[in-house]
Amino acid sequence: MIEVRNLTRVFRTYKKRPGFLGGIYGLFKRDFEEIAAAKDVSFDISEGEFVGFLGPNGAGKTTTLKMLSGLIFPTSGTARVAGFDPTRRESAYRRIFALVLGQKNQLWWDLPAIESFQLLRHIYGLPADSFKSTLDELVERLGVGHKLNVMVRELSLGERMKMELIAALLHRPRVLFLDEPTIGLDVVSQKAVRQFLREYNRQHNVTILLTSHYMADIQELCDRVIVIHRGTKIYDGALDRLEAGSGARGKIIKFLPQPGAFPENWTSRHGKAVRDEDGHITLSVPAADIVAVSQEILTAGAVADITIEDVPLEDVIAELFTSR
Numbered sequence: 001m002i003e004v005r006n007l008t009r010v011f012r013t014y015k016k017r018p019g020f021l022g023g024i025y026g027l028f029k030r031d032f033e034e035i036a037a038a039k040d041v042s043f044d045i046s047e048g049e050f051v052g053f054l055g056p057n058g059a060g061k062t063t064t065l066k067m068l069s070g071l072i073f074p075t076s077g078t079a080r081v082a083g084f085d086p087t088r089r090e091s092a093y094r095r096i097f098a099l100v101l102g103q104k105n106q107l108w109w110d111l112p113a114i115e116s117f118q119l120l121r122h123i124y125g126l127p128a129d130s131f132k133s134t135l136d137e138l139v140e141r142l143g144v145g146h147k148l149n150v151m152v153r154e155l156s157l158g159e160r161m162k163m164e165l166i167a168a169l170l171h172r173p174r175v176l177f178l179d180e181p182t183i184g185l186d187v188v189s190q191k192a193v194r195q196f197l198r199e200y201n202r203q204h205n206v207t208i209l210l211t212s213h214y215m216a217d218i219q220e221l222c223d224r225v226i227v228i229h230r231g232t233k234i235y236d237g238a239l240d241r242l243e244a245g246s247g248a249r250g251k252i253i254k255f256l257p258q259p260g261a262f263p264e265n266w267t268s269r270h271g272k273a274v275r276d277e278d279g280h281i282t283l284s285v286p287a288a289d290i291v292a293v294s295q296e297i298l299t300a301g302a303v304a305d306i307t308i309e310d311v312p313l314e315d316v317i318a319e320l321f322t323s324r
């Protein structure tokens, strides 16, 4: 469904010298800086896949999604989405994909969402009956029926994002590019959006490429992730494999000693123990040592509580970036 080959985008930006004199200098001589926001990025995504697109701030994710949407042109390389070349900006292509930018609005602030939806119906030339059935389905799934006639600027962030998703899906796109769709949402709204996306992907076999800085989004929705760093793809594969193959693999053991049971300077034979303000002691240990360390802790002193957790995905990803 999506074929990307050596996609590269170089931005040339003017570097202004500071102050008024710097501005005058710039009238005569301009200093430019070139930034390769995407460098030789290649990947394939099959129909119905739900792929996470990860990378730190400025990695080139939005730039890549904008190239796939035909909003900006690549400097070199090619992309094909459902057989279309996005750079040609054909109307037929616009009907089969949607781009949702969590930090931007496509809905009109001063109109109720339903009026923007009606406008989109006319833009896409959707028949009234299919528009109604799609709208009813989306509104019901997202639970925003009572907010359709409220001005968009008066909606909460979560309600607005749900309306943005409805606007993006009214024409039943086959490919969905989602750039931070849960940014700034509270945990309940994040969960609702995630659940909606998961069900929608399964039910309609829509191909989804999702960027998010919330690892819960990625862990709950994506089996596969593409990781990009400084414009270059550094990982493409199963999320499980990324977690398992990381040097940060292992477990986190956290326990609360009974008062006075462990000396202040207690440490494990298997690794450094860190004590927090509440008295909890935390150890990062290789998965193979988990039983031995647990036994060591339980024989060392009385323990009020103990938990064993996976290393957070955030740490696995951060390690991937710092090792480059």
Ligand SMILES: Nc1ncnc2c1ncn2[C@@H]1O[C@H](COP(=O)(O)OP(=O)(O)OP(=O)(O)O)[C@@H](O)[C@H]1O
Binding pocket: 011, 012, 013, 035, 036, 037, 055, 056, 057, 058, 059, 060, 061, 062, 063, 064
């Ligand atoms: N229009 C532009 N002109 C000049 N440079 C740009 C432009 N758009 C993006 N860049 C630069 O390209 C790089 C990649 O930006 P991009 O927005 O694609 O990153 P991102 O991975 O989406 O980051 P974030 O997670 O912060 O959204 C950054 O260094 C950014 O400053």
